Amino acid sequence: MEAARLIAEGGMRDFRQAKLKAGARLGVGEESSLPxxxxxxxxxREHQRLFQADSQPLHLRRLREAATEAMRFFADFEPRLVGPVLEGTADAHSAVCLHLHADDPAAVLVRLAERGIDYRERQRRLRLDPNHSEDCPAVRFDAGDAPIDLTILPLSRLHHAPLDRVDDRPMRRAPLAVVQALLDPPRAQ
Known part of the structure; x- marks a missing residue:
């Protein structure tokens, strides 16, 4: 599928934009005809399995290792891993995406500043439920060669995940223990 190829090989992260671009390339003008x-x-996932079987698992592991380090660093903010690194579709173009929880977003910025970490601030629009979206503070920085993307949510959102862009259900999120388990090989019994 062309949209998946654009994401896997071109680094596109927005599914809608990838579908529209693929549709234009293939002469499909009706959005309702898109996947x-x-x-x-x-x-x-299938494209990565077929064409990136050697590189994608290595990128995924490296990003999951970076995620565990970042989650330890931000432990006071109840970090949760989200997105391609958790879902297993991360590649060389992916960032580690974390949800942090703080009633005062400035506390996260203070933590970064205290450690001399260069970061970029922005806003991210999240759908909190089918009828409500909200702009949340977001921060991006590099930890070695791993881009880290933080979204700061109020502490009250810890147990209420925003909606996933893929299926409009609550976003899958994982605490540190789950991410560590993804890195540890299963033990024989």
Missing amino acids: TNREVEDAL
Whole structure:
């Protein structure tokens, strides 16, 4: 599927934009004729399995290791891993995406400043439920060769995940223990 190829090889992260670009390349003008986000994600997994079998697992492991380090660093903010690094579709173009929880977003910025970490601030629009979206503070910085992307949510959102862009269900999120388990090989019994 062309949209999955654009994501895997071109570094596009926005499923809608990838679908529109693929549709234009293939002469499909009707948005209703384009695949669903779930179909694109499934095709992305298949593309990675077929064409990136050597490199993608290495990138994924490196990013999951960076995620555990970042989650330890931000432990006071109840970090949760989200996105391609958690889902297993991360590649060389992916960032480690974390949700941090703080009633005062400035506390996260202070932590970064205290450690001399250069960061860029912005806003990220999240769908909190089917009828409500909200702009949340977001921060991006590099930890070695791993880009880290933070979204800062109020502490009250810790147990209420925003909606996932793929299927409009609560976003899958993982605490540090789950991410560490993804890195540890299963033990024989």
